[in-house]
Amino acid sequence: MTEFLQHLVNGLSVGTIYALIALGYTMVYGVLKLINFAHGDVYMVGAFSGYYLSQVLGVRGPFDANPPGAGEVFMKATMVTMGAMMICGMLGYAIERFAYRPLRQRARLTSLITAIGVSFLLEYGFQLAPVIRSPIEFPPGPSPRLFPTLLERVPYDRVEAWTGVNMSNYDLYGLVIAFALMLALQYIVYRTRFGTAMRAVSFDSQVAGLMGIPVNRIITWTFILGSALAAAAGIISAVARPKIDPLFGLIPGLKAFVAAVLGGIGNVPGAMVGGLVLGLAEEYVAGYTDSSYRDAIAFTVLILVLLVRPAGLFGRVTVEKV
Amino acid sequence: MARASLLFKSVLPFLIGLPLLFAFQAVVSDTYRLILISVGVNIILAVSLNVVNGFTGQFSLGHAGFMAVGAYTSAKITLALADVQFTFLPAAVSDQAVFALSLAAAMAAAALAGFLVGMPSLRLRGDYLAIVTLGFGEIIRSVIENMKALGQATGLSGLPPRTTLAWVGVGALATVVMARRLAVSTQGRALFAIREDEVAAEAMGVDTTGYKVRAFVISSAYAGLAGAFIAHAIMLSTPRMFTFVRSIEVVVMVVLGGLGSITGSVLSAIVLTLGLEALREFQAYRMVAYALLLIILMLVRPQGIFGTMELWDLPFLRRRFLRGLAKGGGDAGSKGAP
Numbered sequence: 001m002t003e004f005l006q007h008l009v010n011g012l013s014v015g016t017i018y019a020l021i022a023l024g025y026t027m028v029y030g031v032l033k034l035i036n037f038a039h040g041d042v043y044m045v046g047a048f049s050g051y052y053l054s055q056v057l058g059v060r061g062p063f064d065a066n067p068p069g070a071g072e073v074f075m076k077a078t079m080v081t082m083g084a085m086m087i088c089g090m091l092g093y094a095i096e097r098f099a100y101r102p103l104r105q106r107a108r109l110t111s112l113i114t115a116i117g118v119s120f121l122l123e124y125g126f127q128l129a130p131v132i133r134s135p136i137e138f139p140p141g142p143s144p145r146l147f148p149t150l151l152e153r154v155p156y157d158r159v160e161a162w163t164g165v166n167m168s169n170y171d172l173y174g175l176v177i178a179f180a181l182m183l184a185l186q187y188i189v190y191r192t193r194f195g196t197a198m199r200a201v202s203f204d205s206q207v208a209g210l211m212g213i214p215v216n217r218i219i220t221w222t223f224i225l226g227s228a229l230a231a232a233a234g235i236i237s238a239v240a241r242p243k244i245d246p247l248f249g250l251i252p253g254l255k256a257f258v259a260a261v262l263g264g265i266g267n268v269p270g271a272m273v274g275g276l277v278l279g280l281a282e283e284y285v286a287g288y289t290d291s292s293y294r295d296a297i298a299f300t301v302l303i304l305v306l307l308v309r310p311a312g313l314f315g316r317v318t319v320e321k322v
Numbered sequence: 323m324a325r326a327s328l329l330f331k332s333v334l335p336f337l338i339g340l341p342l343l344f345a346f347q348a349v350v351s352d353t354y355r356l357i358l359i360s361v362g363v364n365i366i367l368a369v370s371l372n373v374v375n376g377f378t379g380q381f382s383l384g385h386a387g388f389m390a391v392g393a394y395t396s397a398k399i400t401l402a403l404a405d406v407q408f409t410f411l412p413a414a415v416s417d418q419a420v421f422a423l424s425l426a427a428a429m430a431a432a433a434l435a436g437f438l439v440g441m442p443s444l445r446l447r448g449d450y451l452a453i454v455t456l457g458f459g460e461i462i463r464s465v466i467e468n469m470k471a472l473g474q475a476t477g478l479s480g481l482p483p484r485t486t487l488a489w490v491g492v493g494a495l496a497t498v499v500m501a502r503r504l505a506v507s508t509q510g511r512a513l514f515a516i517r518e519d520e521v522a523a524e525a526m527g528v529d530t531t532g533y534k535v536r537a538f539v540i541s542s543a544y545a546g547l548a549g550a551f552i553a554h555a556i557m558l559s560t561p562r563m564f565t566f567v568r569s570i571e572v573v574v575m576v577v578l579g580g581l582g583s584i585t586g587s588v589l590s591a592i593v594l595t596l597g598l599e600a601l602r603e604f605q606a607y608r609m610v611a612y613a614l615l616l617i618i619l620m621l622v623r624p625q626g627i628f629g630t631m632e633l634w635d636l637p638f639l640r641r642r643f644l645r646g647l648a649k650g651g652g653d654a655g656s657k658g659a660p
Contacts, residue, residue: 113573113577113620117613120610120616121613124606250566258457296460296464299457302454310446
C-alpha cells in the first residue's frame with residue numbers, strides 16, 4: 001500500500017510536468033496542425049532562464065551564510081518563474097515569427113523539418129562553449145549545471161510517519177502551481193474572447209479569418225501561452241531535480257507529445273488528463289517491473305493509442321476529405 | 323530480350339564498379355580509408371532512406387534503429403563464428419564468407435524489424451509517422467541497452483575488422499542500383515503516386531499500405547547493411563552509435579540532396595561527410611550547422627537542391643547532353659530518362 005501511494009505521488013508530480021508541456025503541443029497543433037518539435041527545448045530554455053535569472057537576482061540558498069527570509073524567498077521565486085515564462089514567451093514568438101510563419105502556406109512536411117531544425121539549434125546551440133563570460137556564462141555548454149535552491153526542501157515527516165510515503169513541499173507546490181496554471185488556461189480558452197477566437201482558428205482558420213479574426217495574432221499568442229507554460233514546467237521540474245543540461249528537454253518533450261496524443265491532440269483538457277495518465281502509467285509500470293525500460297513505456301503507450309484509438313481519449317474522429 | 327536487358331542494367335554497374343573499387347582500395351592510404359568507408363555508409367543510408375522519405379513521401383525518423391538491428395545481428399554472427407573455418411576454403415576467403423553471411427543476416431533481421439515497425443505505423447500519415455518511427459527507434463535502442471546478450475550500454479567490442487572499401491563500395495552500388503531500378507518499376511510508380519496524393523492513389527486502386535510497407539522493409543534492410551558495415555569498420559557496436567541524432571543526420575542528407583533524387587542523396591552524402599570531416603576541429607558547431615542548414619534550406623528551397631530530379635535531368639546538363647547527341651547523331655537519347 002505504501003509503495004502504491006508513493007508511486008501515486010511520484011506519478012502525479014511527473015505527470016503535471018508532462019501535462020504542462022503537453023498543453024503547448026496541443027494548442028499549437030490545434031491552431032496550426034503542426035507538431036512543434038522544438039517545444040521540449042523551450043521547456044529546457046525555461047529551466048535555463050530560471051537558472052540565469054536567479055544568478056542575476058542573487059538567489060541565496062538556505063545553506064548560505066546569510067539565509068534569506070521567507071518574504072525574500074517568495075519574491076525571488078515568483079520573479080524567477082515569471083521572468084522565465086516571459087523569456088520563453090518571447091522565444092516562442094521568435095520561433096513562430098521567423099521559422100514557422102514564412103512556411104505556413106507550404107507543405108506540412110516542410111514545417112515539420114523546420115521544427116526539427118529549430119529543436120536541434122536550441123539543443124546544440126546551448127551546448128556550445130560560453131561566448132559571453134560575464135556577468136553570466138552563456139551559452140551554458142554541454143556539462144550539467146546545478147539549478148539554485150529557490151525554495152528550501154521541507155520533507156513532510158508527519159505524512160511519512162503516518163503513511164510511509166516520502167513527500168515534500170516540492171511535490172505539493174508543483175501540483176498546486178500546475179493545477180492553477182491549467183485552470184487559468186481553461187478559463188482563457190473557454191471564457192474569454194481570445195479563447196473563443198483561438199478555438200475558431202483551430203476549427204477552421206480560413207473561415208475564422210473571413211469572420212474578421214486576426215489569425216496571425218491568435219497564432220502568435222498561442223505560441224506565447226504554450227511556451228510560457230513550458231517554462232513554468234521547466235522551473236517546477238528543475239527545482240525538484242536540480243541537474244539541468246541542454247539535452248534534458250528532449251525526452252520530456254517527446255513524452256509530453258505522447259501525452260497530448262493520448263488525450264486527443266488539439267484538445268486542451270485532454271492534454272492535462274493525458275499528461276497525468278502518462279505520468280502515473282510510467283511510474284506504476286516502471287515501479288512494479290523493470291525500471292530500466294522507463295523511457296520505452298511512453299512510446300509503447302503512443303503506439304497502442306495510435307493503433308486502437310488514433311483520435312486519443314477526447315479527440316474527435318475526423319474523416320479524411322479529398 | 324527485355325529480360326536480358328534488365329539483367330544487363332542491374333549487373334553492368336557492378337561489372338564496371340568492382341575493378342575500379344579494387345584498384346581504388348589498393349591505392350588509398352590507411353588515413354583516408356575510414357573516411358571513405360563512412361562516405362560509403364552514408365551513401366547507403368541516405369539513398370535507402372530516400373526510398374521511404376523521398377519516393378514514398380512518408381517521413382521516417384527511425385533509420386538509426388534499423389542500423390542498430392543490422393549492426394548487432396552481424397556483430398553477433400561474426401563474433402560467434404570468429405574461430406570457425408570453412409575447411410574447403412582458404413582462410414582469407416572463409417573470413418569473407420562469414421562476413422558475407424553476417425551481412426545477409428543483418429539485412430534480413432533489419433528487414434524483419436522494418437516489417438514489424440512498418441505494419442502498424444504506416445497506417446498513419448505525415449507527422450504522426452515521424453514521431454512513431456522516432457519512438458520505435460528509441461525503443462529498439464532501449465531494448466538493446468537492457469539486453470545482457472548484447473552487452474547493454476557498453477555494447478559489443480572486439481569485432482573483426484572486416485569492412486573494406488570494396489565491401490562498402492559494393493554495398494553503396496547495390497543500394498543505388500536498387501533505388502534506380504525501383505524508381506523505374508511499377509512498384510516505384512505506385513510509390514510516387516502515394517507521394518503525390520495518397521487519397522487519389524488509393525482511389526486508383528493502389529494498395530497504399532502494402533506498397534508503403536514494402537518500401538519501408540527495403541529501406542530498413544539497407545539501413546541494416548550500413549549498420550553492419552559501420553560496426554565492422556570501427557570494430558565496435560554500442561547503442562550510442564545509433565541514437566536519434568544519427569537518424570537526423572541521414573534526414574539532413576536526404577533533404578539537402580532533394581527528397582526523391584538518388585543522385586542528390588549520393589552527392590549530399592559525399593559532400594556532407596567530407597565537409598564535416600574537414601571541419602573536425604569545429605566538432606561542437608557541427609550539429610548547430612546541421613540545424614541551421616535545415617532551417618535555411620526549408621525557408622529558401624524546401625524541395626532540396628535537386629528536388630525530385632536526377633543529376634542528368636538538370637536543365638544545363640541536359641542541354642549539353644542533347645547537343646552532344648545531335649553532333650554525334652547517336653541514338654542513346656531515345657531511351658533517356660522518362
